[in-house]
Amino acid sequence: MASRRQSPAPPKRSPLALKRADGDPLTRADIQYDVLNAIFSDKAAAFTDPYDSVDDAPKLCFRDLYIKAIMHSSKATKALKDKMSESLVFAEDFAMLGLLVNVGRINTTMSFFPEMKTAIRTYHPIPTLQRSSGNLQDAPRIKHILKLGLLENEATNPPSTPDEVLSRAKAGQIPATSIPNLLFVLSSHSSSVGTHFSQRFEFVDVFTRTEISSASRARAFLWLCFNYLENPGSASDDYDEEEKPNPFADPAKDSAPALINLTAEEAALENVDTPEEKELAEKLVANRDQIVKANAAIKVAVKESEKDITKPDDEEQSPAVEEPKAKGRKKAGRAAADKPEKPKRGGRGNAEKLRKEALKKGAKGSQSTTPRDGMSVDGDSSHVMPLPRVVGADSNDDSSTHSFRILGKDTEPKAGRAVRRYSPYPRSPQTGKPRVLRHVSPERTMLEHAWYIVNNTDPLMDSDDEGGDEYDRHDYVQRLKVVSRVTHLVQQSLESSDRPHDQHLPRTVEAAGS
Known part of the structure; x- marks a missing residue:
C-alpha cells in the first residue's frame, strides 16, 4: 500500500486579531484596505436579494448585499440607517469596518469614535474608512448588529457549520443563510474551508496573507461566498440538476480562482497610506x-464640588463630639444658651436644650387649661393618657422626613411640671415653638379622612416613621374613647353579674358601639 505524501509545513501566520495601543491609528496595511476595496468594488450582480420577496428580483453585488444586511438588522439604530441611506460613502466605509469585525480581524476592545469614555476599550482612528462625517461606533456594537442580521426563516435556528449551510443550499434554500452569519461560520471553520483551493489556504488568510496579491484574495473571498450562498458546486451529488456557474471561478478550469504570490517588492507596493490620510490621522x-x-x-471639578458639599457636614459634626468639654465652662454655656441656635446634624445636646426650654414655655402656657383637654378619653382624670405627638403638621419643621412618637417628653405637662416618660423612639429636634396639645375640631368628615389616609399612607412603611397632623390625632382620640368605653362597660357587666364575662361581651361591645 502506497504511503501518503506528507503535506508541506504551513506558512507562519500573523495573529488574526489586531492589537494596537490606545490612540494608534489603523493603517491601510493593518486592515488590508486593498482587499476590502477589491471586494466592495466588484460590480458582479451574482447574489440573490433575500430582503425582496418579489419573484425574479434583480441580483445584487456583494457590496449592496452586505449593506442591506446591516440595515435590516434588528439592532441597527434609526440614526445609523438614516446615515447609511443618505451617504453611500459612509455606508461603504461602515460596511468595510463591519466586514473586519465579522471575520474577527477587529478585536471587540476597539472603539472608533473620539467621544468614547470607557476605559475598557481603546480608541483607534481609521483615516481610510473615515472619508465622511459619521460615527463608526465601536466593535462590540457592530458585532451585535451583525449577529442579529439574520433572515426571517433562520431567526431561531441559524446554521452554525459549513456543512449545514451547504445542505440548505442543496435543499433549494437560496440564499442558504444571511451573509453576516455565513462569514461568522466560515471564520470559525477557517481551515476546513481552505480545502477548495489547490494550495494551502484558509479563509482568514484573505485578510492576513500579504504575500498573496490583494486582487486574488478578494476574488477567492467572493468565490467562497457565492459557493455557499447560491450554489454548492462540487459538493452537489445531483448530476441531473444544472449547477449555477460561479462568476468568480477560474475561467480556464471552472474551479476556485488561483492565488497569485507576490515578491517582497511587489507586496510593499500594496496598502500604502496617502499623505492626506496620515495628516487626517x-x-x-x-x-x-x-x-x-x-x-x-x-x-x-466634580470631585472638588463634592468635597465642598460634604465639608460643611463634617464641620457640623465636630461640635457634637466636643460638647462634653464645653459643659464644664459655665460662662460659655450660659452665653451660648442665650443665643438661638439651629439644630445641627448629630448634635443631641443642642436639641436637648431646645426641648427643655420648649417644655418650660409649654408648661406655663398650659396652666390655664385642664390637663384633660385634648388628652382625656373619659370623664375620670385618672384615665388621662398622653396623646401621640405629631411632628411636622403644625410645627415649623421644614424637614421632609417626619418622626412620630407615642410617648415622649413633649406631651402636655401635668400641673405645671414636665412629665417625663420613657420613649423607645428617637427624639426629634425642635426647630420652632412647642405646640400645646389641644383638641382640634376636624374639618374633614370620617369618609374624607379615610380617603385621605388611603391615598397618603404607605402600607409598607413602619408606623413609627409615618407623619401625621391634627386629623390623625383626632382619629386616635376617637379610637381611644371607644376602647375606654368598651373596657368600662365590660368591667360594669362583670361586677353586676356572676355569669361568665364571655356571655356578656357581645352586648357590651354592641352598647359601646352605639
Whole structure:
C-alpha cells in the first residue's frame, strides 16, 4: 500500500486579531484596505436579494448585499440607517469596518469614535474608512448588529457549520443563510474551508496573507461566498440538476480562482497610506487628546464640588463630639444658651436644650387649661393618657422626613411640671415653638379622612416613621374613647353579674358601639 505524501509545513501566520495601543491609528496595511476595496468594488450582480420577496428580483453585488444586511438588522439604530441611506460613502466605509469585525480581524476592545469614555476599550482612528462625517461606533456594537442580521426563516435556528449551510443550499434554500452569519461560520471553520483551493489556504488568510496579491484574495473571498450562498458546486451529488456557474471561478478550469504570490517588492507596493490620510490621522489623534483632557478636567471639578458639599457636614459634626468639654465652662454655656441656635446634624445636646426650654414655655402656657383637654378619653382624670405627638403638621419643621412618637417628653405637662416618660423612639429636634396639645375640631368628615389616609399612607412603611397632623390625632382620640368605653362597660357587666364575662361581651361591645 502506497504511503501518503506528507503535506508541506504551513506558512507562519500573523495573529488574526489586531492589537494596537490606545490612540494608534489603523493603517491601510493593518486592515488590508486593498482587499476590502477589491471586494466592495466588484460590480458582479451574482447574489440573490433575500430582503425582496418579489419573484425574479434583480441580483445584487456583494457590496449592496452586505449593506442591506446591516440595515435590516434588528439592532441597527434609526440614526445609523438614516446615515447609511443618505451617504453611500459612509455606508461603504461602515460596511468595510463591519466586514473586519465579522471575520474577527477587529478585536471587540476597539472603539472608533473620539467621544468614547470607557476605559475598557481603546480608541483607534481609521483615516481610510473615515472619508465622511459619521460615527463608526465601536466593535462590540457592530458585532451585535451583525449577529442579529439574520433572515426571517433562520431567526431561531441559524446554521452554525459549513456543512449545514451547504445542505440548505442543496435543499433549494437560496440564499442558504444571511451573509453576516455565513462569514461568522466560515471564520470559525477557517481551515476546513481552505480545502477548495489547490494550495494551502484558509479563509482568514484573505485578510492576513500579504504575500498573496490583494486582487486574488478578494476574488477567492467572493468565490467562497457565492459557493455557499447560491450554489454548492462540487459538493452537489445531483448530476441531473444544472449547477449555477460561479462568476468568480477560474475561467480556464471552472474551479476556485488561483492565488497569485507576490515578491517582497511587489507586496510593499500594496496598502500604502496617502499623505492626506496620515495628516487626517494626526488630527483625529489630537482631537481625541483634547476630549480626554476635557473629560479629566470635568471629573476633577466634580470631585472638588463634592468635597465642598460634604465639608460643611463634617464641620457640623465636630461640635457634637466636643460638647462634653464645653459643659464644664459655665460662662460659655450660659452665653451660648442665650443665643438661638439651629439644630445641627448629630448634635443631641443642642436639641436637648431646645426641648427643655420648649417644655418650660409649654408648661406655663398650659396652666390655664385642664390637663384633660385634648388628652382625656373619659370623664375620670385618672384615665388621662398622653396623646401621640405629631411632628411636622403644625410645627415649623421644614424637614421632609417626619418622626412620630407615642410617648415622649413633649406631651402636655401635668400641673405645671414636665412629665417625663420613657420613649423607645428617637427624639426629634425642635426647630420652632412647642405646640400645646389641644383638641382640634376636624374639618374633614370620617369618609374624607379615610380617603385621605388611603391615598397618603404607605402600607409598607413602619408606623413609627409615618407623619401625621391634627386629623390623625383626632382619629386616635376617637379610637381611644371607644376602647375606654368598651373596657368600662365590660368591667360594669362583670361586677353586676356572676355569669361568665364571655356571655356578656357581645352586648357590651354592641352598647359601646352605639
